[in-house]
Amino acid sequence: MEKEVFLDDKAFLVSETDKNGIISFANDEFCKYAGYTIEELINEPHNIVRHADMPRAAFKDLWGTVKKGNIWRGFVKNKVKDGGYYWVYATVYPFTSCNGSRGYISCRKKASKNEVEEYTKLYKQMKLKEN
Ligand SMILES: Cc1cc2nc3c(=O)[nH]c(=O)nc-3n(C[C@H](O)[C@H](O)[C@H](O)COP(=O)(O)O)c2cc1C
Numbered sequence: 001m002e003k004e005v006f007l008d009d010k011a012f013l014v015s016e017t018d019k020n021g022i023i024s025f026a027n028d029e030f031c032k033y034a035g036y037t038i039e040e041l042i043n044e045p046h047n048i049v050r051h052a053d054m055p056r057a058a059f060k061d062l063w064g065t066v067k068k069g070n071i072w073r074g075f076v077k078n079k080v081k082d083g084g085y086y087w088v089y090a091t092v093y094p095f096t097s098c099n100g101s102r103g104y105i106s107c108r109k110k111a112s113k114n115e116v117e118e119y120t121k122l123y124k125q126m127k128l129k130e131n
Contacts, residue, residue, distance in 0.1 A: 035081030
């Protein structure tokens with residue numbers, strides 16, 4: 001059985017990517033829960049923390065939404081480098097910086113026990129339909 005890691009109530013995990021989903025920033029809390037140093041995350045694709053239980057459709061929805069310039073909100077199960085996982089409620093924002101480059105920022109907080117139960121079931125059903 002994989003170990004679930006629970007976020008602190010006030011934890012706030014932030015990461016930023018370029019327009020292709022390559023990580024350009026992560027805050028200390030993101031690094032801590034993911035189990036990576038900042039050096040290990042920078043310039044890596046954000047799927048480095050992808051958990052196999054996440055359905056493809058969730059990320060299709062995320063990317064479809066932010067590429068249109070809209071904000072995506074949703075529940076994500078992420079894997080920890082050395083084993084285990086943690087759930088978050090994520091808000092992903094598209095941005096254009098003053099030099100014109102585009103990117104995305106994700107801000108994550110703890111998902112409640114009920115939300116985790118609900119999305120565990122939903123994502124399990126979505127995964128079954130994938131195969
Ligand atoms: C700002 C931003 C943050 C993201 N954060 C996560 C994340 O925490 N976990 C995750 O699995 N995917 C995250 N993604 C989505 C990944 O880029 C990727 O689409 C996903 O992991 C699925 O991987 P795949 O496309 O290789 O199947 C994020 C994308 C963006 C733009």
